Amino acid sequence: MFAMKKFSYTLLALLLLAGALCPFTSSAAPWDYYDEPGVRLLNQPVAEYRARRQRLLGEIKDGVVVILGNVEEDMGVEMRYRQNNWFAYLTGVRTPDAALLLVPQGLASAGGAREMIFIPERNLQMERWTGVQLGPGPETAKVFGAERVLPNEELWAKLKEAAALPAFKGAMKLYTIAPRAVSNGRVREYQFAERARRELPGVQISSAADIVGDMRRIKSASEVALLQKAIDITGEAHRDIALNLRPGMYEYEIQALLEAAFTRNGSERPGFPSIVGSGIYSTILHYSENRKRIDDGDLVVCDIGAEYSLYTADITRTYPASGKFTPRQLAVYQLVLDTQSAVAAHFKPGMTNGDLHVFAAQYLRKSPLRAKDTDGREYTMDHFFIHGLGHALGMDVHDVADDLHQLQPGEVFTIEPGVYIQAEKLGVRIEDDYLVMPDGTLSKLSGKIPSDPKEVERVMSSKRQ
Numbered sequence: 389m390f391a392m393k394k395f396s397y398t399l400l401a402l403l404l405l406a407g408a409l410c411p412f413t414s415s416a417a418p419w420d421y422y423d424e425p426g427v428r429l430l431n432q433p434v435a436e437y438r439a440r441r442q443r444l445l446g447e448i449k450d451g452v453v454v455i456l457g458n459v460e461e462d463m464g465v466e467m468r469y470r471q472n473n474w475f476a477y478l479t480g481v482r483t484p485d486a487a488l489l490l491v492p493q494g495l496a497s498a499g500g501a502r503e504m505i506f507i508p509e510r511n512l513q514m515e516r517w518t519g520v521q522l523g524p525g526p527e528t529a530k531v532f533g534a535e536r537v538l539p540n541e542e543l544w545a546k547l548k549e550a551a552a553l554p555a556f557k558g559a560m561k562l563y564t565i566a567p568r569a570v571s572n573g574r575v576r577e578y579q580f581a582e583r584a585r586r587e588l589p590g591v592q593i594s595s596a597a598d599i600v601g602d603m604r605r606i607k608s609a610s611e612v613a614l615l616q617k618a619i620d621i622t623g624e625a626h627r628d629i630a631l632n633l634r635p636g637m638y639e640y641e642i643q644a645l646l647e648a649a650f651t652r653n654g655s656e657r658p659g660f661p662s663i664v665g666s667g668i669y670s671t672i673l674h675y676s677e678n679r680k681r682i683d684d685g686d687l688v689v690c691d692i693g694a695e696y697s698l699y700t701a702d703i704t705r706t707y708p709a710s711g712k713f714t715p716r717q718l719a720v721y722q723l724v725l726d727t728q729s730a731v732a733a734h735f736k737p738g739m740t741n742g743d744l745h746v747f748a749a750q751y752l753r754k755s756p757l758r759a760k761d762t763d764g765r766e767y768t769m770d771h772f773f774i775h776g777l778g779h780a781l782g783m784d785v786h787d788v789a790d791d792l793h794q795l796q797p798g799e800v801f802t803i804e805p806g807v808y809i810q811a812e813k814l815g816v817r818i819e820d821d822y823l824v825m826p827d828g829t830l831s832k833l834s835g836k837i838p839s840d841p842k843e844v845e846r847v848m849s850s851k852r853q
């Protein structure tokens with residue numbers, strides 16, 4: 389990190405002049421907030437974000453919605469800033485320290501506006517370090533496609549005005565969303581809720597996660613396009629793995645080359661820690677240490693996903709380190725692949741991930757293959773399938789849906805059967821990403837990435853001597 393230097397007044401004067409003359413011309417346009425001002429944000433149409441807010445406004449009449457964006461300080465100096473998914477889904481706004489307020493009745497002090505985005509005022513001195521930032525005001529409102537963009541100091545005044553609206557009869561509901569699986573009092577969303585209880589008498593804190601979660605489950609065409617891009621980048625990474633994997637390499641070398649392929653192809657970051665598990669570690673589900681030397685004869689499970697414009701892929705392939713499966717490895721691999729195909733063919737809208745899991749386990753059980761656990765007891769193959777079959781996929785790698793949710797057209801989810809035989813140091817997982825089509829069939833978005841064992845061996849041999 390750079391230390392803040394003493395600021396030059398000449399520079400300030402020049403910046404102020406430049407800002408006054410041309411705040412929104414191309415000479416001051418290193419903003420990465422949008423592709424075309426007022427048309428697209430974070431690679432999705434501004435109109436689509438607007439429609440999401442309108443829909444949420446339509447569903448909430450008994451209160452207001454506040455969604456907080458991420459702040460840069462939250463991530464520490466070594467982490468790159470990333471907007472939080474709920475806020476990004478509803479606004480497409482990347483600016484740190486922003487907030488969204490939705491008031492169905494509108495606020496008089498904001499000219500009757502129902503949707504307000506709060507962002508920090510511009511700080512010309514800081515912009516020497518951060519580059520030009522968007523500040524509150526009507527020009528930014530046009531860029532964001534929102535009714536009002538206000539300074540974030542005004543959030544609480546606007547909330548108090550809303551709480552006093554006659555429609556709420558002194559008992560306004562405040563819908564907000566805290567990060568999942570966090571009940572830590574230091575989290576900003578909890579501090580926000582506490583302050584709301586103190587400063588807004590009669591307010592009831594509610595969660596908007598179910599309502600927005602229902603919206604996030606169904607992917608629009610532009611969301612599917614972003615997922616497809618993330619998936620295609622992940623395909624490039626899998627191709628690089630297949631072409632370069634050799635016995636004697638370390639797992640982290642594979643991690644380095646696959647993550648290089650992510651970055652080289654425009655991915656901002658991995659959507660989750662890359663798993664490269666060889667030999668015994670092919671049987672460890674969330675192994676992401678990636679420190680072992682890969683031995684001849686190992687299977688290597690590579691469970692990886694590039695993130696693109698906040699959407700992540702999640703695709704697993706299992707490679708033979710030597711470039712050729714042994715007969716035993718091939719038998720288990722083919723069974724896992726057949727299980728995945730059978731699940732995809734069996735799928736009908738209305739089924740849950742839980743239903744599909746039961747089907748997959750039954751399929752594995754019917755196989756004549758057997759294996760022993762570490763105590764020497766023999767089992768059918770379903771015994772070695774020890775995790776859930778799949779999950780929803782989107783901005784979160786484990787997106788907003790649980791095992792009881794009935795899958796519908798427009799949803800994207802993974803099918804990832806696996807068999808893990810520790811006694812044989814033999815683990816196989818194959819994972820692909822599927823979109824439920826309007827006619828109820830599945831489209832395999834990752835279908836171009838080879839999983840047929842002969843095809844995997846063919847790609848692996850194509851750069852070998």
Ligand SMILES: [Mn+2]
Nearest residue numbers: 702802804819
């Ligand atoms: Mn997965």
